Amino acid sequence: MAIFQQIAFILVSIAAIFLFAKKAGQIRRNILLGRDTVPAGESGERWRNVLLLAFGQKKMFRNPLVAVMHFIIYAGFIIINIEVLEIGLDGVFGTHRLFAGPLGFLYSWLINSFEFLAVGVLTVCIIFLIRRNVLKIRRFLSKDLNGWPRSDANYILLTEIILMSLFLLLNASDTLLQQRGVGHFGTHLTGNFAFSSILHPLLNGAGNETLEAIERTCWWLHILGIFAFLNYLPYSKHLHIILAFPNAYYAPVEPEGKMHNMPDIQKEVLYAMQPELAPTGDAAAAPHGKFGAKDVADLNWKNLLDAYSCTECGRCSAACPANITGKLLSPRKIMMSTRDRLEEVGRNINANKQFNDDGKSLLHDYITEEELRACTTCNACVEECPVSISPLDIILQLRRYLVMEESNAPQEWNTMFSSIENNFAPWKFSPDDRDQWTMD
């Protein structure tokens, strides 16, 4: 019997890890469809961001109460993984509580602290479910989340509640079996744990066999749940638990106000002004890429990493002046659209071995002109994002495509362009009057 469980466990683990690795590989491939970009700044500053923003969740603390609750889930998730390591080794070797022997009294202390975390996580998940579904919080009510995204968020919270409950029930049945000295349970005496012992009265009525069955079922459901969750991640907004870390590392360390330069255009202007510098022959005929971005592959890979890192919390949109005043623009939706389109392109590549033109693009089909035109480039979305995403960078690249490739600008902007070109100011004043104010 035990050997069957071991074989089953090993096969399930291999399948779960294989499936996850395959999907992770596809996501990596999708991200690398983006233009290459070299992150500016030194790696020291980037590591500092990883520590402060990703590990320390600094931006979350702009709202301290929510930050503490989120931190409990995060700490619980990471620390309880030590327990998962033991579960994995037990599964492979057919052992039971492998770490109990070597760790001695420390083991009971560890499991006890895991139980505190588990109860913490469970409580916060329930509060978060209430926040999302009962309290009227604008960023959770938003139509951005209609359909799958709203369910996704609830599924994640429910799964965590189930996993934590299984963990507690597992400990409860185990410690009860220990007390009764049943089989191998009797040889791993850990003593009762803080919270699972509260469940003992519920289980007391059960016979030893039933209790063993409960223990095994909880053990299996818990680990299968974890494997299922692992494979759910790549399809979910919850992927941020992994990508928040690289995303913090690659976050720009320059002032937020600085826009990316376009060296192609810089050169064209330079050659127009100083023709003697222009290359001749083949070099001159070299075609340039698109100006700005029309589809996901025109964005850079950091933009695409951003899209997969987004957990759709909506802090960006809650701070966006355009969104607050009822405009169509929602920075969160910009990120969600980018990911949706990128996933669509990825599925296209999976099916055809390469991207076959599907007549669609991020611009127009997923993100409309009206959304892009509403942005004031105020950087509120960038400032708010806890995982260092820049919706603004995507907006600006799509705007560049609209104006430079489609000559698509509101009439007032065209007037502004021609004023700047002819009068050197965005309004139609005579350049000769620029110092008029000194005369009065």
Add this chain to the structure above:
Amino acid sequence: MKVSSMAEMMMNGESPDILFWVGCAGSFDQRAQKITKAFASILQKTGIRFAILGKEEACTGDPARRSGNEFLFQMMAYNNIQVLNGYGIKKIVTTCPHCFNTLKNEYPELGGNYEVIHHTTLLQQLIDEGKIKMKEGGSFKGKRITYHDSCYLGRANDIYEAPRKVLETLDAELVEMKRCRSKGLCCGAGGAQMFKEEEKGDTRINWDRTSEALETGSAFIASACPFCNTMLTDGVKKNEKEAGVAVLDIAELVAASME
């Protein structure tokens, strides 16, 4: 007001301590001209030798770049950098956060390397150095003032304290709006919105922001950007509060309070 241009200084074999980059709003917009004059008068009073580019100044290209017209931006940047480098400019002060951001952050990789400071930072330095002294019992003593953070000064360049430190010297009662500093709400003008009608929505951004400023019960809304100034002034008018509430630039507040 006698203000030297770089061309005049060059001809007289002089060089200024600092170039005052006036910007398009500061040069042409009637309201913003007052900010320009207030700031120039402070520079003159403190004995700083400054010059302007005058007719040789041109738009930095900020609204062109942010609306998506990179070609036009690069053309403006090329010409401006030619002029600035031609005069050997080392240090620039500007009263416009948009010009400030472009000159400071975006010109260096195009070959324009200058020390660029915003006028609020310079004012703070001059106050710290004792070169600007405020009148005893100045016009704003005890008055309630709220400061509106410009996005291109605040979030874009992390300048939150300098304007506030300057305001503290006015002996006024400084009150913050709920959305201030890095959480400050945009006035609605950035990203070339100044030059077009807002997209359709429930309300205008400047109305929303101005209402927040008015809720503080301030007699003065302090700004540090000519575009914010315009947007908030419009918002005050919309609320029919122009009799009791004035939108003033930090430079104007200082100019009116100096000895």
